[in-house]
Amino acid sequence: MKIFAFLAVNYNDSLSAELFNKYVESKLKQGHEVKVMKMNEMNFNPILEHGYKTIQPLEPDLISFQENLKWSDHSAIFYHIWWGEAPAKFKGLIERTILPGYAFNFRKNGTMETLLNNRTMRVFATMNAPTFFAPFLPDKKFMKYVFKMGAGIKLKFSYFGKSEKLSSNEISNIINKVQNTI
Numbered sequence: 001m002k003i004f005a006f007l008a009v010n011y012n013d014s015l016s017a018e019l020f021n022k023y024v025e026s027k028l029k030q031g032h033e034v035k036v037m038k039m040n041e042m043n044f045n046p047i048l049e050h051g052y053k054t055i056q057p058l059e060p061d062l063i064s065f066q067e068n069l070k071w072s073d074h075s076a077i078f079y080h081i082w083w084g085e086a087p088a089k090f091k092g093l094i095e096r097t098i099l100p101g102y103a104f105n106f107r108k109n110g111t112m113e114t115l116l117n118n119r120t121m122r123v124f125a126t127m128n129a130p131t132f133f134a135p136f137l138p139d140k141k142f143m144k145y146v147f148k149m150g151a152g153i154k155l156k157f158s159y160f161g162k163s164e165k166l167s168s169n170e171i172s173n174i175i176n177k178v179q180n181t182i
Contacts, residue, residue: 001032001033001073001074001182002032002033002035002071002072002073002074003027003032003033003034003035003072003073003074003075003076003182004034004035004036004037004068004069004071004072004074004075004076005020005023005024005027005034005035005036005037005075005076005078006036006037006038006039006065006068006075006076006077006078007020007036007037007038007039007040007078007079008039008077008078008079008086008087008089008090008093009039009040009078009079009080009087010039010040010087010089011040012038012040014080014126015080015126015160015163015166015171015174016078016079016080016124016125016126017078018171018175019078019124019126019160019174019175019178020038020076020078020124022175022178022179023076023078023124023178023179024036025179026178026179026180035068035071035072037061037064037065037068039087039089039090039093042061042062042065042093043059043060043061044058044059044061044062044093044096045059045092045096046088046089046091046092046093046095046096047092048092048095048096052099052100055099055100056096058096058097062093062096062097065093065097066097066102069097069116069119070102070116072119073119073120074119074120074121074122074182075119075120075121075122075153076121076122076124076182077121077122077123077124078124078125079123079124079125079126080125080126080127080163081125081126081127081128081129081137081139081159084133084137084138084139085137085138085139085142086125086139086142086143091142094146098146098147098150098151102115103115103116103150103151103152104150104151104152112149112150114149114150114151114152115151115152116151116152116153117152117153118152119152119153119154120153120154120155120156120182121147121153121154121155121156122155122156122157122158122181122182123143123155123156123157123158124158124160124178125139125157125158125159125160126159126160126161126163127159127160127161127163128161128162128163128164128165129161129162130161130162131159131160131161131162132161133161134157134159134161137159140157143155143157158177158178158181160174
């Protein structure tokens with residue numbers, strides 16, 4: 001399977017980064033073809049300056065993100081939830097890359113034709129709050145709207161709560177779950 005793994009945090013010393021690294025390592029050992037990107041290594045303007053009226057030219061890192069997403073059968077995205085949402089810079093990356101002509105087209109009747117069909121995605125999100133909040137997070141609604149309804153990618157979510165209070169044994173159990181999940 002062709003997997004695109006994306007770390008959508010701005011630092012490498014987090015539980016999200018550790019899960020990302022362990023996931024990539026396990027998928028390579030399992031024989032999958034894996035491409036990786038880290039948001040903190042990317043150079044781009046996260047602001048969609050003019051909406052869809054004038055599509056601003058994409059920076060090379062955003063083009064690479066689009067190419068990797070299109071290349072993959074499956075994507076795995078890792079981040080930490082801040083105030084119920086994915087990191088702001090990641091949301092900016094989404095606004096800049098999930099565009100008409102690439103991920104969807106507008107039909108004359110106002111509906112959207114999705115262009116990235118037959119792909120799957122797993123979101124691995126850590127958060128400080130307990131996981132019972134996960135179904136109510138704006139993050140989940142946003143990600144489903146963008147990737148499922150807007151691009152045609154089937155999504156699944158794995159939330160890991162109380163991330164700053166986990167014991168080393170609990171972290172090991174989470175790593176094991178992530179390594180055994182596509």
